[in-house]
Amino acid sequence: MENQQLHELHEAHVRSFRAKMPVAPESKPPLSELQSTVVCRCRPLLPDHDNGSFQAVTTNGPNIYVHKEVSKAGLVNTTGKINSKKFQLHASTSDGDDQSIYDLFVQAVVEKSTAGGIGCVLAYGQTGAGKTHTIEAMMEIMFGTGIEIVAVSCFEIRSDEVHDLLNDGEELRVLTGAEGTDNIVGLKKVETVEGEVTEVVGRAKSLRSTASTNANDQSSRSHAFYTFFLPSGGSLTFVDLAGSENKADAISHSESENADERLKEMKEINKSLGDLKECIRLTLVNSKGGKQQHIPYRRSVLTRLLRTSLDVSPTSEVKTTFLCHVAPTRRSLPMTINSLNYAEQMVSATNAAREAAKFKGPEKWSPKMVASWVEKLDGGKYAKLAESMHMSGKIFQTMWLNDFIKRVCAAGGSEADGNYIYEKFHDLVAESKKKKKIKKVEEVTIEIVEGKKTGPKPDAAVMYGAGFSAACVENS
Numbered sequence: 001m002e003n004q005q006l007h008e009l010h011e012a013h014v015r016s017f018r019a020k021m022p023v024a025p026e027s028k029p030p031l032s033e034l035q036s037t038v039v040c041r042c043r044p045l046l047p048d049h050d051n052g053s054f055q056a057v058t059t060n061g062p063n064i065y066v067h068k069e070v071s072k073a074g075l076v077n078t079t080g081k082i083n084s085k086k087f088q089l090h091a092s093t094s095d096g097d098d099q100s101i102y103d104l105f106v107q108a109v110v111e112k113s114t115a116g117g118i119g120c121v122l123a124y125g126q127t128g129a130g131k132t133h134t135i136e137a138m139m140e141i142m143f144g145t146g147i148e149i150v151a152v153s154c155f156e157i158r159s160d161e162v163h164d165l166l167n168d169g170e171e172l173r174v175l176t177g178a179e180g181t182d183n184i185v186g187l188k189k190v191e192t193v194e195g196e197v198t199e200v201v202g203r204a205k206s207l208r209s210t211a212s213t214n215a216n217d218q219s220s221r222s223h224a225f226y227t228f229f230l231p232s233g234g235s236l237t238f239v240d241l242a243g244s245e246n247k248a249d250a251i252s253h254s255e256s257e258n259a260d261e262r263l264k265e266m267k268e269i270n271k272s273l274g275d276l277k278e279c280i281r282l283t284l285v286n287s288k289g290g291k292q293q294h295i296p297y298r299r300s301v302l303t304r305l306l307r308t309s310l311d312v313s314p315t316s317e318v319k320t321t322f323l324c325h326v327a328p329t330r331r332s333l334p335m336t337i338n339s340l341n342y343a344e345q346m347v348s349a350t351n352a353a354r355e356a357a358k359f360k361g362p363e364k365w366s367p368k369m370v371a372s373w374v375e376k377l378d379g380g381k382y383a384k385l386a387e388s389m390h391m392s393g394k395i396f397q398t399m400w401l402n403d404f405i406k407r408v409c410a411a412g413g414s415e416a417d418g419n420y421i422y423e424k425f426h427d428l429v430a431e432s433k434k435k436k437k438i439k440k441v442e443e444v445t446i447e448i449v450e451g452k453k454t455g456p457k458p459d460a461a462v463m464y465g466a467g468f469s470a471a472c473v474e475n476s
């Protein structure tokens, strides 16, 4: 059978698979409730590049299906039938529309930053899958909203070295501060006035290391970070990771004299991405409870600098969107499956951390959890005080404010620090109690709808909020 005929049969099978697909299910939990969101973006087939490939990926709400032709003992199956494997993230899209990606998955991160928080949009996935395309489009759309940006800094990580993209690529050192956070020494922060930011970022982009490879004519050979500082004191970082790749993709036929250099780069890129994957894997292991594993953030500069963004716990001070990029082609399938496996681990870690927090209000936290919360509060501003906490959530909840301030001052903090941390903790306790109350009422509503009427008596004041009355009318 001709390749073309087989190709058409594959396409027909994918089309019929899609026709039978149910309406895209809603994301669970809703995206608005997530601290970290993991999304798959599948780029469109590119006529010049993906000639002869069929659409091997289908997205449907949070579900992603990867299609592989059925083959027996390595022989091509001439029926053109396909076999599909399902993955589930928080959301997915393949419509190629940058504006809707921004509206659905990036805008909330920008809002977090404009309100004074820390936002991060991180693109990862195999080489040529569209990471740079997305990050550049997201930055452009954000600039177009008229957002006020007071300063910018941009750097790249190449061969485990940091280079300042706004200072002629100068190599900089990463040092660990007293409070355990990693900082880049001497990174240039360029102040910007209205309309200037596009030009500043353009300068940084032109300095970034790229090369032509088999997979991509303009492949990024480094991990790039673009950080925007906002008048609220918040910041927003867009991270465009270099693509994971294999030997065939890394070199270029037209540049065979540079093959050794490309392969060396490929090894370095894959090593840092491997370290990142290991951190993600162990984050998942730890989020399941049990004996906590050491997460090797210090293995590479990339993981040291991404450490805060990888914190998927609901108490994290950072709102992050992970955009997992995949290419729709058949030849990309092994890399696609690999990227989606790691994205699924991120989703599981996020969900497990949410569940753990749901059933464990701050008043039930262990001393270690209290210290870890203080360490992360406001992007690590109070980290140096975390060590001195030594108290469970229960003790913290019952402690008098003056006693707490004394403790904070003894640890080198100020009265204002004590006041702030105390307030924040009690806000969290109140929030958790409110959520528990709503959950309780929802449970009662369900029981009454099912006609059991055996649940605990709900508090009348919150009954309306949870749709209690509507459920009773329907049932009468």
Ligand SMILES: Nc1ncnc2c1ncn2[C@@H]1O[C@H](COP(=O)(O)OP(=O)(O)OP(=O)(O)O)[C@@H](O)[C@H]1O
Pocket (backbone or CB within 6 Å): 043, 044, 046, 096, 097, 125, 126, 127, 128, 129, 130, 131, 132, 133, 134, 215, 216, 218, 219, 220, 221, 241, 242, 243, 244, 325
């Ligand atoms: N959503 C999209 N719509 C149209 N074209 C796209 C889209 N995403 C990517 N492309 C095109 O695909 C090619 C590869 O994209 P891009 O350079 O962004 O990939 P990458 O993942 O950053 O690759 P690398 O890791 O090698 O740097 C480019 O020609 C780009 O214009």
